[in-house]
Amino acid sequence: MTDVYLIRLESPIGRLELVADGEALTSLSIERAGTLPHDGVAERTCPVLELAAQQLTEYFTGTRTSFDLPVRPTGTAFQQAVWGELARLGWGEATSYGALAAAVGRPGAARAIGGAVGANPLPIIVGCHRVLAGDGRITGYSGGNGIPTKLWLLGHEQIGFAA
Structure with a gap:
């Protein structure tokens, strides 16, 4: 992991691991079963990671409802299009x-x-926690501990869903 910056922080949904390339945030992982993808790698911070940590802390305390961070997710053109639409969703939507x-x-x-x-x-x-089935049900979540993590995030943003 050369030229990669990484920090971890505690959150109400478990530890988070943030990775950046020095200019933009490239990934965020939520702890699953007590582990993160790069648990064995030493932390190495940079300004964008410090800003991301600050904004995530504010999000979890309820004082921030949107993020203003440079991001650089890697994926196919189709994935990028989907993520672009997700990025348009605001707090509680x-x-x-x-x-x-x-x-x-x-x-x-x-x-x-x-x-x-x-x-x-x-x-x-x-x-991505803001995506529900067409009838408003929760159908799954791949982050953290799955549906319990999604339930926490939906509740935090007061997003209703069907049982």
């Missing part, structure tokens, strides 16, 4: 897989949308 599919010009591709949402390298900052 939700969408469906079908609505995302329509927004990126792929109506009927809700399953592919689900794959792109699940591959989001910047959860919380690019709010």
